[in-house]
Amino acid sequence: xxxxxxxxxxxxxxxxxxxxxxxxxxxxxxxxxxxxxxxxxxxxxxxxxxxxxxxxxxxxxxxxxxxxxxxxxxxxxxxxxxxxxxxxxxxxxxxxxxxxxxxxxxxxxxxxxxxxxxxxxxxxxxxxxxxxxxxxxxxxxxxxxxxxxxxxxxxxxxxxxxxxxxxxxxxxxxxxxxxxxxxxxxxxxxxxxxxxxxxxxxxxxxxxxxxxxxxxxxxxxxxxxxxxxxxxxxxxxxxxxxxx
Numbered sequence: 001x002x003x004x005x006x007x008x009x010x011x012x013x014x015x016x017x018x019x020x021x022x023x024x025x026x027x028x029x030x031x032x033x034x035x036x037x038x039x040x041x042x043x044x045x046x047x048x049x050x051x052x053x054x055x056x057x058x059x060x061x062x063x064x065x066x067x068x069x070x071x072x073x074x075x076x077x078x079x080x081x082x083x084x085x086x087x088x089x090x091x092x093x094x095x096x097x098x099x100x101x102x103x104x105x106x107x108x109x110x111x112x113x114x115x116x117x118x119x120x121x122x123x124x125x126x127x128x129x130x131x132x133x134x135x136x137x138x139x140x141x142x143x144x145x146x147x148x149x150x151x152x153x154x155x156x157x158x159x160x161x162x163x164x165x166x167x168x169x170x171x172x173x174x175x176x177x178x179x180x181x182x183x184x185x186x187x188x189x190x191x192x193x194x195x196x197x198x199x200x201x202x203x204x205x206x207x208x209x210x211x212x213x214x215x216x217x218x219x220x221x222x223x224x225x226x227x228x229x230x231x232x233x234x235x236x237x238x239x240x241x242x243x244x
Contacts (some may be wrong), residue, residue, distance in 0.1 A: 002088035002160075005055070005108040011075045011082060012066050014135050043067040043150025046137030047122035051100060053120035056111055057081055064134065065122065067150040069157060077133065083110060087151075087158040091117060095148045099123060165225050 017039040043065075051060040058076045066073040072090060085105060091103040095162030101122040110118045126143050142150070 003086040005086065005106065005110060007088055007109060008073070008084050009080060011064065011077075011134065012039050012041065012068065012073065012136065017066075017068070017136060019136065039066075039135060040069040041066060041140060042069065042154055043147045044137060044140055044143050045126075045143075045147060046132035047125045047127060048136055049123045049125065051121040051123050053118060054111065055083065055118070055120075056109065063122075064137070065124065065147060066136075067147055067154055069154055071156070072151065082142075085110075087155045091157070092109050093148065093151050093155070095144060096121070099144045101144050101147060113207050148173055159188060191210040 018041070020040055020042045023038075023040050042136075044067055045065045048063050048065050050058075050063060055063075055074065055076075057079060060076065060078050062076070062078070064075040064077060066075065066086045072087060073082055074085070089106040089108060090103060091106065092102070094102045096102055101118045101120075101124070103122065105118045105120065107113065107115055107118045122144075124143050124147060126141060130138060132138060132141065
């Protein structure tokens with residue numbers, strides 16, 4: 001059973017969170033074992049606009065994003081609360097060529113509607129990080145591409161338990177409702193390893209949104225409604241547990 005989405009009232013801070021590069025530099029011998037005492041932050045944005053979609057209890061369309069090894073957090077500084085979202089509950093994350101992140105998330109406490117999923121389009125703003133209140137963002141305040149790659153890496157740390165049924169479910173799964181004008185444009189190589197966040201290659205393709213299925217040289221990750229990740233035809237399916 002996948003973990004549930006939680007409403008939280010404390011955001012990650014320098015006391016309970018360590019940045020990925022700092023953790024790796026200080027703990028190379030146990031880099032693959034994880035750290036139970038602190039969150040490990042792979043990416044984020046201190047000022048992100050919610051372009052479309054709404055979240056319960058959020059009064060403004062501004063938020064902060066934390067891409068942690070354990071979960072994905074959307075935080076409202078104005079309201080003093082946020083949502084801790086397990087990666088198993090993120091059915092799709094994709095990168096739009098306009099610089100937006102497109103997310104389809106399980107509607108578990110996120111929205112008051114009866115819809116099964118919540119769709120969000122988020123636009124990170126890479127303004128002067130020194131003006132941000134959370135010190136974590138003074139060193140790690142990424143754009144959409146940085147956050148996308150961080151989500152790829154962290155999502156790969158949380159494979160689904162029912163891998164033996166994955167192939168059968170792949171053939172029966174209906175496609176997600178991706179806007180028709182967002183077509184595949186580029187493929188971004190990402191092995192899922194923790195040390196390749198800044199080591200990727202972009203190849204030219206068609207116009208529109210970068211989106212794919214599974215792990216490997218893709219630009220989008222999809223999970224089905226049951227929490228399973230589906231690998232596209234011909235693409236390697238890598239499941240790495242670098243940190244837990």
